[in-house]
Amino acid sequence: MAISEKRAILTKNELISMYKEMLLIRTFEEKAAEMYTRGKIGGFLHLYSGQEAVAVGFISALRPDDYVIGAYREHGQCIAKGTDPKYVMAELFGKVTGISKGKGGSMHLFDIEKGFLGGHGIVGGGMPLAVGVGLAIKYKKEDKVCICFFGDGAVNEGAFHEAMNMVALWKLPVIYVLENNLYGMGTPIYRASSIPDLIRRASCYDIEREQVDGMDVLAVRDTAERSIRLAREHSEPRFIEAITYRYRGHSVADPGQYRTKEEVEEWRKRDPIVRMEKYLKDNLFITDDDLIAIRDEVNAKVQEAVDFAESSPFPPPDALYEDVYA
Numbered sequence: 001m002a003i004s005e006k007r008a009i010l011t012k013n014e015l016i017s018m019y020k021e022m023l024l025i026r027t028f029e030e031k032a033a034e035m036y037t038r039g040k041i042g043g044f045l046h047l048y049s050g051q052e053a054v055a056v057g058f059i060s061a062l063r064p065d066d067y068v069i070g071a072y073r074e075h076g077q078c079i080a081k082g083t084d085p086k087y088v089m090a091e092l093f094g095k096v097t098g099i100s101k102g103k104g105g106s107m108h109l110f111d112i113e114k115g116f117l118g119g120h121g122i123v124g125g126g127m128p129l130a131v132g133v134g135l136a137i138k139y140k141k142e143d144k145v146c147i148c149f150f151g152d153g154a155v156n157e158g159a160f161h162e163a164m165n166m167v168a169l170w171k172l173p174v175i176y177v178l179e180n181n182l183y184g185m186g187t188p189i190y191r192a193s194s195i196p197d198l199i200r201r202a203s204c205y206d207i208e209r210e211q212v213d214g215m216d217v218l219a220v221r222d223t224a225e226r227s228i229r230l231a232r233e234h235s236e237p238r239f240i241e242a243i244t245y246r247y248r249g250h251s252v253a254d255p256g257q258y259r260t261k262e263e264v265e266e267w268r269k270r271d272p273i274v275r276m277e278k279y280l281k282d283n284l285f286i287t288d289d290d291l292i293a294i295r296d297e298v299n300a301k302v303q304e305a306v307d308f309a310e311s312s313p314f315p316p317p318d319a320l321y322e323d324v325y326a
């Protein structure tokens with residue numbers, strides 16, 4: 001399947017950078033899955049494989065001082081916002097050098113220096129926080145924006161409706177990005193939502209909305225550019241539904257038996273990384289030798305992250321009493 005032709009605003013270097021970023025996230029995720037099966041990572045691990053175009057398409061269009069809030073499948077979003085993968089891997093290992101000092105794990109990454117405000121394990125939990133971030137931006141008369149990513153399972157939560165009402169009422173510069181991968185854990189949308197056409201939810205609050213192919217990074221980037229500009233210049237919310245797909249189960253412990261092998265394979269034909277690679281080659285932006293060099297670079301960076309996590313210490317026992325506020 002051809003990729004979007006909406007590339008006029010992007011340079012060759014920007015296009016290659018987006019490809020490299022998606023490949024880094026995919027490679028990181030697959031290595032994290034391997035580390036989980038080897039017992040290096042405990043607790044839950046929700047992988048992002050298949051959804052890379054959404055994070056990279058949106059976050060590559062942000063300024064460094066803008067904010068991003070994720071949910072529990074946020075490794076890729078954190079890396080795309082600029083956090084070094086070695087600090088993310090160390091967090092998954094529970095090491096003190098992790099981005100949350102080894103106390104948060106997979107679902108609670110946080111990097112204030114990069115403007116990444118979580119990582120939230122509660123479904124829909126990041127949405128009200130985005131209201132607060134948007135209100136702070138407007139109160140301080142800044143021109144920043146906040147992107148809040150969430151899954152289709154969150155649209156039936158009360159927090160979703162409260163947050164949508166408040167950002168619309170107060171006209172806050174928040175962009176809510178629904179990553180619709182068709183399943184809330186193992187439940188398909190049509191069995192959980194009375195209105196499976198989820199983009200219609202935003203119409204209840206008179207928020208401008210748009211749907212995009214979440215497997216096409218250039219289409220996502222085009223939507224992101226437009227949404228961010230409007231939110232920044234007019235201080236108003238946006239609602240974007242990105243149709244995407246996760247290749248693995250809800251978590252690595254989920255074999256995903258509620259989906260057929262044929263369904264997964266059909267979506268893999270639309271893989272965002274493969275499509276971008278073909279696009280770059282077809283347009284002579286990149287050669288086979290360039291691709292080999294990029295893969296070597298990415299593999300080395302992910303191995304560096306694993307080595308860093310392996311060699312880092314666990315938090316000392318006394319750290320249990322640090323950063324406790326209640």
